[in-house]
Amino acid sequence: MIRHLVLFKLNEGVRRDDPRVAAGVRTFEKLGEEIPELRFWECGWNVSDRPIAYDFAINSAVDDQAALRRYLEHPAHQAGVAQWREFATWVIADYPC
Template structure:
């Protein structure tokens, strides 16, 4: 199993309540219903006030590297990620569990 973690940091001047941020986050809602290889799927806005904190997080689980590739290239994921990357940067961690 592979845990796939993604953290997004909004660009300077874009707040969590910005319509662009809200629309980008909405793009990730329900992806587990569209992408069968996702075994677990959690998303949400970070509430930590720390300066080092990222703004939005995705926590997912897939069976193996083939499933991770299928998820990464799925059109629904690609569209959601592109929307978020217009307003944020990201960091990713993939590890076996």
């Protein structure tokens, strides 16, 4: 299994109640049901207000590198990435679990 973690930081001036953000969250919330390669899927807002904290996180898992590639290339994932690209930046980590 491979754990796929993503931490999102909203761009300067973008708030959680921005309609684009709300739409992006809804898109990501559905991915666990839409992409068969996902063995585990959760996402949500960070509750920490520390200055170094990111705003939103995805925690997911896939079987192997091939499944990770299929997930990343899946049209539903790509649609979510396109939405989030408008208002956030992110970092990722993929590691065996």
